[in-house]
Amino acid sequence: MILAIGAGITLVLLLASGNARRKLSSAIPPAMRPMYADDELEGNHLERLMTWGVVLTLFFAIFLPAYWLREPIRAQDKQEGLFARDYSSGEALYAANCTECHGADARGGAALSPYGSDAWPAPNLLNIVSRYEDSRVVTDIRDHIETTLHRGRPGTPMPTWGTNYGGPMTDFQIEAITDWLLVNQEGDATEASPAVNAETGEAVSGEDLYQQNCARCHGTELQGIVGPSLIGVTDRHSDETILGILQNGISIQPGNIMPPWQEAYMYPDSRFDDDALSRIIDYLHEAQPSTLPDDALQYQTPGVGEPVEQPAGDEAEADAEADSDSDSTEV
Ligand code: HEC
Numbered sequence: 065m066i067l068a069i070g071a072g073i074t075l076v077l078l079l080a081s082g083n084a085r086r087k088l089s090s091a092i093p094p095a096m097r098p099m100y101a102d103d104e105l106e107g108n109h110l111e112r113l114m115t116w117g118v119v120l121t122l123f124f125a126i127f128l129p130a131y132w133l134r135e136p137i138r139a140q141d142k143q144e145g146l147f148a149r150d151y152s153s154g155e156a157l158y159a160a161n162c163t164e165c166h167g168a169d170a171r172g173g174a175a176l177s178p179y180g181s182d183a184w185p186a187p188n189l190l191n192i193v194s195r196y197e198d199s200r201v202v203t204d205i206r207d208h209i210e211t212t213l214h215r216g217r218p219g220t221p222m223p224t225w226g227t228n229y230g231g232p233m234t235d236f237q238i239e240a241i242t243d244w245l246l247v248n249q250e251g252d253a254t255e256a257s258p259a260v261n262a263e264t265g266e267a268v269s270g271e272d273l274y275q276q277n278c279a280r281c282h283g284t285e286l287q288g289i290v291g292p293s294l295i296g297v298t299d300r301h302s303d304e305t306i307l308g309i310l311q312n313g314i315s316i317q318p319g320n321i322m323p324p325w326q327e328a329y330m331y332p333d334s335r336f337d338d339d340a341l342s343r344i345i346d347y348l349h350e351a352q353p354s355t356l357p358d359d360a361l362q363y364q365t366p367g368v369g370e371p372v373e374q375p376a377g378d379e380a381e382a383d384a385e386a387d388s389d390s391d392s393t394e395v
Pocket residue numbers: 157158161162163164165166175184185186187189192209212213217220221222223225241328329330391
């Protein structure tokens with residue numbers, strides 16, 4: 065637009081000056097034509113030329129920057145269009161693949177545990193940024209989400225999605241879901257702490273904390289499932305060491321990860337304060353059998369993942385409104 069007006073003005077000026085000169089001249093050869101007198105050349109004429117020079121300079125000085133100032137806005141419009149397309153495909157992919165466990169609104173839900181015990185909580189995905197905000201382990205949240213999607217979480221119900229790992233989703237689809245999740249993050253992730261009873265405000269007992277949060281990996285009797293047997297753990301380690309393990313998580317064998325309980329694993333930061341963790345450790349002492357098996361003092365190799373037979377469960381179903389029975393047989 066502006067460009068066209070500029071070109072038009074320049075053209076008119078050029079034509080006008082050409083005409084004026086042609087009128088003076090007709091028959092006389094160019095070299096003999098009368099020219100402006102010195103007075104006129106250095107006065108009027110010079111001034112006129114200079115005025116036009118200034119006008120044109122001003123015109124370009126204003127027009128060009130104005131044009132370039134608009135350029136980023138134009139580019140951004142274009143990019144927003146692309147992003148909107150990405151966003152809605154992320155939303156659709158989420159709805160088709162993730163709602164059964166993470167909930168229709170992505171605020172968390174439950175999965176069937178592959179080990180037959182209780183329902184396995186599937187975390188809220190809309191507070192994931194704030195949950196990992198101060199984490200020393202997860203420093204790049206986009207990378208964390210994409211890696212989790214690509215690989216899944218072996219040993220948990222979270223499936224593998226990336227084609228590289230045998231899943232059904234392309235890199236592009238995983239990026240689109242990640243974009244959608246990141247755009248929808250809710251700043252404040254205050255949820256009731258699982259270490260405090262929401263109704264009575266009382267501290268949850270060490271036993272309940274263990275059964276609700278640890279049993280799904282270590283077994284209701286400490287016998288070990290994806291996580292190692294914890295029978296003998298209080299003889300293998302001092303309470304201080306166990307506290308450290310619980311605070312920070314541990315991964316001795318590659319691929320075997322014990323999540324850090326103070327680093328926003330499933331819950332917003334510091335939801336298991338040292339007090340709650342100490343109650344769990346007290347319970348680990350209480351729950352030891354009276355006679356330890358011979359190998360109890362050695363490190364217990366985790367991850368054999370032998371499914372625990374579950375007597376037709378009542379409470380398991382209450383929690384897991386997830387209807388799929390396929391998950392319980394896989395992994
Ligand atoms: C069969 C149930 C199930 C399905 C389907 C599922 N998830 Fe998960 N997801 C889980 C569980 C359970 C966990 C927690 C695993 C654990 O205990 O560490 C999890 C963990 C995650 C995490 C890590 C969260 C954190 O706090 O670190 C992300 C991200 C995630 N899921 C995204 C997705 C997305 C996106 C989809 C859809 C493409 C999806 N999940 C489908 C069950 C599921």
